[in-house]
Amino acid sequence: MGLWNTEKCPICGKETNALGKSAIKKDNSYICRNCFLKLTSSGINTSNIKELSVEELNDIVNGNKKTDDIKEYDMKTAEGMYQFCVDNGFGQGMTKSWGVKHFQLIADNLKNEEKVLIAFIGLHNYISATKHDNNFAYVLTNKRFMMAQKKLVGEAFQTVSLDNINDITFESGIAFGIVTVDTIKEKFNIALDKYSAKNISNRLHEELDNLKRISYNINNNQMSVADEIKKYKELLDMGAISQDEFEKKKKRLLNL
Ligand SMILES: [Zn+2]
Numbered sequence: 001m002g003l004w005n006t007e008k009c010p011i012c013g014k015e016t017n018a019l020g021k022s023a024i025k026k027d028n029s030y031i032c033r034n035c036f037l038k039l040t041s042s043g044i045n046t047s048n049i050k051e052l053s054v055e056e057l058n059d060i061v062n063g064n065k066k067t068d069d070i071k072e073y074d075m076k077t078a079e080g081m082y083q084f085c086v087d088n089g090f091g092q093g094m095t096k097s098w099g100v101k102h103f104q105l106i107a108d109n110l111k112n113e114e115k116v117l118i119a120f121i122g123l124h125n126y127i128s129a130t131k132h133d134n135n136f137a138y139v140l141t142n143k144r145f146m147m148a149q150k151k152l153v154g155e156a157f158q159t160v161s162l163d164n165i166n167d168i169t170f171e172s173g174i175a176f177g178i179v180t181v182d183t184i185k186e187k188f189n190i191a192l193d194k195y196s197a198k199n200i201s202n203r204l205h206e207e208l209d210n211l212k213r214i215s216y217n218i219n220n221n222q223m224s225v226a227d228e229i230k231k232y233k234e235l236l237d238m239g240a241i242s243q244d245e246f247e248k249k250k251k252r253l254l255n256l
Pocket of ligand 1: 009033
């Protein structure tokens, strides 16, 4: 057990750790994110995955591979994030050069351990077709939601930690779809074309669920370590084990 222990994907057989897994289990092990993305991009949803056999899923993953290989994007770079948006239909902004400039702000602010999961471009603080703050670049990372806009003069940059996101909702209008990111402090309405908005909202939910599952696992792990240490402390207090033995056990549990 443990967060970084690997597990085999039931479809492709590749070893993955918690960050590489999707939230969907098949035959008692988690499907890797790569296979999961290949399936969803072939129009397979989570209930299909539950219904289909591993062999059938494997055929879909491999059949899909022939037609369009899932591109690996360098999501640490502005160009990689921009290309991800274009290929997924997640908004393009006015021009490529502006799109890349917005994402550059995000790339510059990424921390070492931070991983960009989704990137998209939309109209920020959308009220109506003429009332909004123009195009922003957005990303969801494993740590936070980031919003950035490069202007002719200056820039706008804001982040919300995942703990402060209440919900992400989607509403469809005539031409636009609105993704609303509801945070503890404020709400951000982001407009995109209807189809992209719905897809992005779904993807954001999937990724957030996945992150919740990971942090749940981490917390559970920490809880059991604390419990174990407590148990040995009691044994020590009872005189059943020596101080030396206790320290050894503790060190091992804390991976020191
Ligand atoms: Zn896989």
